[in-house]
Amino acid sequence: MLTLKCQPKTGWHFFYKYFYRMMNKIEHIGIAVKSLEKGNDIYTKLLGEAPYKTESVASEGVNTSFFGVGTNKIELLEATNPDSAIAKFIEKRGEGLHHIAFDVDDIVKEMERLKSEGFTLLRSEPFKGADNKLVCFVHPKDSSGVLIELCQEIK
Numbered sequence: 001m002l003t004l005k006c007q008p009k010t011g012w013h014f015f016y017k018y019f020y021r022m023m024n025k026i027e028h029i030g031i032a033v034k035s036l037e038k039g040n041d042i043y044t045k046l047l048g049e050a051p052y053k054t055e056s057v058a059s060e061g062v063n064t065s066f067f068g069v070g071t072n073k074i075e076l077l078e079a080t081n082p083d084s085a086i087a088k089f090i091e092k093r094g095e096g097l098h099h100i101a102f103d104v105d106d107i108v109k110e111m112e113r114l115k116s117e118g119f120t121l122l123r124s125e126p127f128k129g130a131d132n133k134l135v136c137f138v139h140p141k142d143s144s145g146v147l148i149e150l151c152q153e154i155k
């Protein structure tokens with residue numbers, strides 16, 4: 001007879017732990033820069049390769065560029081206007097690590113799970129971010145001071 005060493009929790013915990021993969025991997029790390037041109041120069045030198053794409057996300061007021069590092073990515077983000085979240089971030093904290101993004105299979109399910117765990121989501125619906133992804137963000141006050149992005153590839 002099978003004996004369980006510990007009683008599994010019910011609800012989300014049990015379901016996700018045994019039947020569903022939550023965060024697949026770190027999809028990218030986002031770095032806020034004052035100038036994308038300068039940032040691109042620095043990271044091209046650092047990584048030995050130019051960004052594989054640059055993209056503007058008008059709704060978020062950002063220009064982005066993406067660098068491949070093995071199976072990981074680095075995203076640089078530059079504000080396009082003073083009201084953009086990136087401009088405010090740089091004003092408060094200077095350039096630097098802005099967010100860690102996790103790849104998920106089902107962003108809506110993950111948002112529900114995180115909400116039920118007490119995390120604060122910055123928006124109630126996923127929205128289209130850079131690099132062909134649906135994205136949402138978790139408030140850094142709930143994740144040890146680091147902004148967390150969830151992203152799901154748009155197929």
Ligand code: ZN
Pocket residue numbers: 028029030075099101149
């Ligand atoms: Zn990102």
